[in-house]
Amino acid sequence: EAQVTQNPRYLITVTGKKLTVTCSQNMNHEYMSWYRQDPGLGLRQIYYSMNVEVTDKGDVPEGYKVSRKEKRNFPLILESPSPNQTSLYFCASSLSAGTAYGYTFGSGTRLTVV
Amino acid sequence: GIQVEQSPPDLILQEGANSTLRCNFSDSVNNLQWFHQNPWGQLINLFYIPSGTKQNGRLSATTVATERYSLLYISSSQTTDSGVYFCAVAMNTGNQFYFGTGTSLTVIP
Numbered sequence: 001e002a003q004v005t006q007n008p009r010y011l012i013t014v015t016g017k018k019l020t021v022t023c024s025q026n027m028n029h030e031y032m033s034w035y036r037q038d039p040g041l042g043l044r045q046i047y048y049s050m051n052v053e054v055t056d057k058g059d060v061p062e063g064y065k066v067s068r069k070e071k072r073n074f075p076l077i078l079e080s081p082s083p084n085q086t087s088l089y090f091c092a093s094s095l096s097a098g099t100a101y102g103y104t105f106g107s108g109t110r111l112t113v114v
Numbered sequence: 115g116i117q118v119e120q121s122p123p124d125l126i127l128q129e130g131a132n133s134t135l136r137c138n139f140s141d142s143v144n145n146l147q148w149f150h151q152n153p154w155g156q157l158i159n160l161f162y163i164p165s166g167t168k169q170n171g172r173l174s175a176t177t178v179a180t181e182r183y184s185l186l187y188i189s190s191s192q193t194t195d196s197g198v199y200f201c202a203v204a205m206n207t208g209n210q211f212y213f214g215t216g217t218s219l220t221v222i223p
Contacts, residue, residue, distance in 0.1 A: 033211065042118075042200060042215040050209060058210055059115060090157060102147055102159035103202075 002027045006091050006106035013081055013113055021076045021109050023091030029104075031094040032074040033058070034066065036087040037108075043090065049074055081113045116141045116205055120214035127191050127221050135186040135217045137201030145204035145211070146177055148186050152197045160186070160199075191221045 004025045013019055025032065033048035035058075045058030049068040063085055065077040074093075078085060091106040117140040127133055139146075148160040161168050161175040163184065168175055172191075177184040188195055198216040 031209070035213075040215060043202070043213040045211050045213075048209065048211075056210070059212070088155070092157075102162045103149070103157075104159065105149075105157040108155050108157075 002104070004091055004093050004104050004106040006089075006109050009107065009109060011109060011111050013111070015082055015113055016080050019078050019081060019111075021078075021089060021091075021111070023074045023076065023106060024072050025074075025093040025104070026072065027093065027095070027104065028071065029093035030071070030096050032068065033092050033103075034064070034074070034076045035090045035092065036060065036085075037090060038087050046076070046089075078111075081111075083113045085111065086113050087111060115210070116143070116203060116212045118201060118203055118212050118214035120199075120201055120217050122217060123215070124218045125220070127219065129191060129193060129221055129223050131191050131221075132187070132189045133191060133219070135188070135199050135219075137184040137186070137203075137214055139182050139184075139201075139203050139212075141182070141205055143179065143182075143203040143205055146184055147202050148175055148184070149200045149202065150195075150197050151200065151216070157200075188219075191219075193221045193223055195219060196221050 034046040035043040044060045047066040049055045089109045092103045119138045146164045163175045165179040172189045174187045200216045202213045
């Protein structure tokens, strides 16, 4: 089944403790992206990747890192999480950006930083 | 970045009614998509529609790129249509996506 898999689904952590949220897709998609969703703000793009070893900042990259060493994986790293990073996070992929292909989203990761 | 405004922010419909959701954007785009987020949080792509009109069952969408807006039509609404509808765009010059704040739709039986 074609899908984007995020792990974990839920995570509670403490301020400053490094964490990684994994994202993997099995569709050979070139374009992958991370979003955070906050009430009243919609979804905001954190980072995106056009292909392996190519990443770019989105609207709200501060406090986050990403890497794209393999086409299928696009982990999101919070090196020193803070309470303002408490949010619902989504990973998404597409065959290519800017073409007639829609996004496929993962199921989301609800992160709480205390 | 590009501004994306959706209206109305909230909508309550009786089952069977029709509705129109609107998305205005502030700059030229080469990518516009509509998404539905169901009450369990799952985001589903409905349409890729940077211009023109598309239909899929009871849903259809129209984008008038020159006037910088898109419309999502829901006909004969069902309770399963409830959730939040998002519009997202990417500018002609880049691959960064911008989402609107969504329209929250509740369909009551």
